[in-house]
Amino acid sequence: MSGITIPVQTDKPKLAVYKFSSCDGCQLTLLNLEDHILDIAGAVEISFFLEARRRVLPPPYDIGLIEGSISTPEEEERVHQVRRDCKYLIAIGACATSGGIQSLRNWANVKEYADLVYPSPEYLKTLETSTPVAAHVFVDFELRGCPINGDQLLEVISALLAGRKPNIPSYSVCMECKRKGLPCVLVSKGEPCLGPITQAGCDALCPGCSRACYGCFGPMGQPNINALGGKLTGELKQSNRDMKRMLRTFNGYLEPFKQASDYYERLEKE
Amino acid sequence: MTGVDQGVQDVWFLSMQGLGHMVSTLRDKMYTVVAPTARDGVITFAEIDSVDQIAAGVRDEMGPGKYRLIDDPLSRPFNYVVGQDSPKRFFFPPKLELVSMHIEGKRFVLDSTAPKPPKLAILGVRPCDLAAIHVQDRVFGYGDQATAERCETDSYYNLARKQSLLIAVNCTQPSSTCFCDSMGTGPRAKQGFDLSMTELGGGFILRAGSDDGRAIVSELPVREPSPSEVELGQLKIDQAIERMGRHLDTDHLMELFDEQIDHPSWDEVAKRCMSCSNCTMVCPTCFCSTVSDSNDLATDAATRTRHWESCFTHQFSYTTAGPVRGSTRARYRHWMRHKLGTWWHQFDSSGCVGCGRCITWCPVGIDITEQAHRLRHDRNTDHSQDEPIRERGLMV
Numbered sequence: 001m002s003g004i005t006i007p008v009q010t011d012k013p014k015l016a017v018y019k020f021s022s023c024d025g026c027q028l029t030l031l032n033l034e035d036h037i038l039d040i041a042g043a044v045e046i047s048f049f050l051e052a053r054r055r056v057l058p059p060p061y062d063i064g065l066i067e068g069s070i071s072t073p074e075e076e077e078r079v080h081q082v083r084r085d086c087k088y089l090i091a092i093g094a095c096a097t098s099g100g101i102q103s104l105r106n107w108a109n110v111k112e113y114a115d116l117v118y119p120s121p122e123y124l125k126t127l128e129t130s131t132p133v134a135a136h137v138f139v140d141f142e143l144r145g146c147p148i149n150g151d152q153l154l155e156v157i158s159a160l161l162a163g164r165k166p167n168i169p170s171y172s173v174c175m176e177c178k179r180k181g182l183p184c185v186l187v188s189k190g191e192p193c194l195g196p197i198t199q200a201g202c203d204a205l206c207p208g209c210s211r212a213c214y215g216c217f218g219p220m221g222q223p224n225i226n227a228l229g230g231k232l233t234g235e236l237k238q239s240n241r242d243m244k245r246m247l248r249t250f251n252g253y254l255e256p257f258k259q260a261s262d263y264y265e266r267l268e269k270e
Numbered sequence: 271m272t273g274v275d276q277g278v279q280d281v282w283f284l285s286m287q288g289l290g291h292m293v294s295t296l297r298d299k300m301y302t303v304v305a306p307t308a309r310d311g312v313i314t315f316a317e318i319d320s321v322d323q324i325a326a327g328v329r330d331e332m333g334p335g336k337y338r339l340i341d342d343p344l345s346r347p348f349n350y351v352v353g354q355d356s357p358k359r360f361f362f363p364p365k366l367e368l369v370s371m372h373i374e375g376k377r378f379v380l381d382s383t384a385p386k387p388p389k390l391a392i393l394g395v396r397p398c399d400l401a402a403i404h405v406q407d408r409v410f411g412y413g414d415q416a417t418a419e420r421c422e423t424d425s426y427y428n429l430a431r432k433q434s435l436l437i438a439v440n441c442t443q444p445s446s447t448c449f450c451d452s453m454g455t456g457p458r459a460k461q462g463f464d465l466s467m468t469e470l471g472g473g474f475i476l477r478a479g480s481d482d483g484r485a486i487v488s489e490l491p492v493r494e495p496s497p498s499e500v501e502l503g504q505l506k507i508d509q510a511i512e513r514m515g516r517h518l519d520t521d522h523l524m525e526l527f528d529e530q531i532d533h534p535s536w537d538e539v540a541k542r543c544m545s546c547s548n549c550t551m552v553c554p555t556c557f558c559s560t561v562s563d564s565n566d567l568a569t570d571a572a573t574r575t576r577h578w579e580s581c582f583t584h585q586f587s588y589t590t591a592g593p594v595r596g597s598t599r600a601r602y603r604h605w606m607r608h609k610l611g612t613w614w615h616q617f618d619s620s621g622c623v624g625c626g627r628c629i630t631w632c633p634v635g636i637d638i639t640e641q642a643h644r645l646r647h648d649r650n651t652d653h654s655q656d657e658p659i660r661e662r663g664l665m666v
């Protein structure tokens with residue numbers, strides 16, 4: 001089949017999946033839902049998903065999943081068209097909800113970076129910053145994670161189609177960690193775990209592998225970063241630089257991780 | 271557990287090798303045996319199929335926000351106290367599918383039958399945890415007519431408890447965060463067990479508290495203990511009382527909370543508390559849960575699941591108008607008043623058994639005994655002559 005648009009008559013809700021500045025990990029999470037991908041294909045018409053199929057149906061779409069941050073002038077424009085084309089727009093993953101790892105550039109000089117990395121940086125068209133989708137257009141729902149959790153994605157799609165509120169908690173990773181009965185790596189090993197300030201959703205993946213959470217689901221609702229910072233920089237001997245780096249790893253440009261990382265940067269420079 | 275008696279108990283001596291017999295006897299009687307194991311550096315209750323899986327040759331050290339399991343030259347089991355988890359999850363599972371159904375025409379059709387709990391023998395229940403099980407019995411309406419009449423009983427919990435066998439181990443080595451003595455729950459298990467054990471180095475003083483317990487003993491290689499063995503057992507427990515790591519004065523606590531409802535220390539605790547909920551997750555009596563529905567994309571099936579929840583989460587009390595307790599200050603205060611005060615009004619017992627877990631497993635080491643002490647230290651009225659709302663301790 002060629003890339004020609006073929007109009008299809010369908011009563012099913014139409015799903016579109018978009019990619020912006022990202023690693024494709026979140027789209028892969030969708031494709032990796034092996035047991036359920038056919039269920040999804042049965043429940044919605046996959047109308048625009050370039051990573052999965054060449055066939056493209058014309059907009060409007062009922063549900064749009066958007067992966068990636070806005071980091072180029074072209075993306076800055078395209079995201080507005082995406083918003084116009086989709087009834088519900090769901091930002092998926094750390095890039096789309098916080099600006100992602102690439103938002104580290106927001107604290108640096110992009111031109112200097114580009115000159116260092118590329119032999120001919122003049123061909124590059126990039127913005128000074130990498131920002132989340134919600135910084136540009138209205139987003140109906142945000143799904144966190146680097147990458148997102150497949151069950152959470154399925155939950156959001158199922159909830160949307162059934163017309164109910166998705167069960168996506170805003171509490172800490174510790175809740176999932178304790179429900180699973182995993183030994184706490186912070187208390188029992190002195191690892192600098194960000195679980196107490198990070199939003200649940202991964203089913204405590206990292207503590208399940210006996211390692212500390214590094215915050216890839218971003219801040220939980222009302223996190224007390226200062227309290228955890230006191231423990232980590234005090235008893236657990238993390239430096240202010242360590243704190244800054246931990247907070248900036250995946251969701252650094254998302255408040256209140258951003259504010260807290262700036263605070264530790266100030267302490268680092270003092 | 272059937273035929274639990276409160277009075278005279280039979281006493282035996284069981285050798286260290288006899289512990290293996292106990293495990294195999296329980297398994298022969300079709301029990302799923304759960305005992306403390308050493309998992310990833312933490313004492314953890316888990317299913318075992320042989321006695322060597324019981325943690326031995328380790329001892330625990332803990333303090334506020336800190337826990338370490340270290341090698342111990344003594345190779346005996348039970349030379350440690352409570353780990354992160356209590357037996358709670360075996361009766362009140364952290365995640366339980368309640369019901370599943372599908373749509374047929376215009377009707378819901380049930381697909382699931384009620385989940386069946388295993389027949390559990392929990393070996394190595396510490397006295398505080400034993401007391402906590404009896405606290406939850408009241409919450410979920412097991413063997414307690416008053417609760418059963420007042421609210422819905424939990425069928426999974428009731429069935430799990432009905433067929434369970436509880437083997438307590440008295441404490442001779444309390445930790446620095448233990449305060450069971452203050453709460454009247456330990457270090458000696460007084461009632462509500464099928465069997466209780468006190469470790470003596472070469473073996474155990476064994477006591478039966480029910481017919482089920484006696485039936486197990488009848489199949490074990492026990493002998494009569496010498497008077498000095500019995501005395502040594504008593505002595506070790508008495509010494510444990512003296513070495514209790516923490517203390518909580520339970521006198522007129524409810525009045526204390528009412529009086530100090532606006533004490534500045536609540537704000538100070540809130541500055542440190544992360545609302546991470548670890549304290550409530552590890553607490554052997556905390557019973558909050560949430561029920562959520564999910565639906566299947568491919569079929570018209572839906573499932574209702576119950577999960578542990580916590581009064582510390584922002585979303586737990588969330589209503590259309592926002593969270594009922596919007597600040598960490600309000601949530602911490604609510605939790606502590608409930609554990610030590612309003613639980614009495616609700617269930618006629620304390621909600622705290624003094625296990626110390628919330629102190630040890632709070633990542634920032636917030637200490638319930640310290641907060642109670644601060645409130646009392648700063649109070650201005652003396653209530654010591656008043657009639658107390660309830661006697662000190664648990665279910666007296």
Ligand code: SF4
Nearest residue numbers: 174177184185193195
């Ligand atoms: S290991 Fe981390 S996520 Fe798990 S309970 Fe401890 S602090 Fe929380």
Ligand code: SF4
Nearest residue numbers: 202206213214216217
């Ligand atoms: S434990 Fe933390 S870092 Fe690991 S997957 Fe979960 S949120 Fe991400």
Ligand code: SF4
Nearest residue numbers: 553622623625626628
């Ligand atoms: S409140 Fe703390 S000390 Fe009391 S029973 Fe719960 S976890 Fe144990």
Ligand code: SF4
Nearest residue numbers: 543544546547549632
């Ligand atoms: S008291 Fe400690 S464990 Fe409990 S919510 Fe606060 S910080 Fe977490």
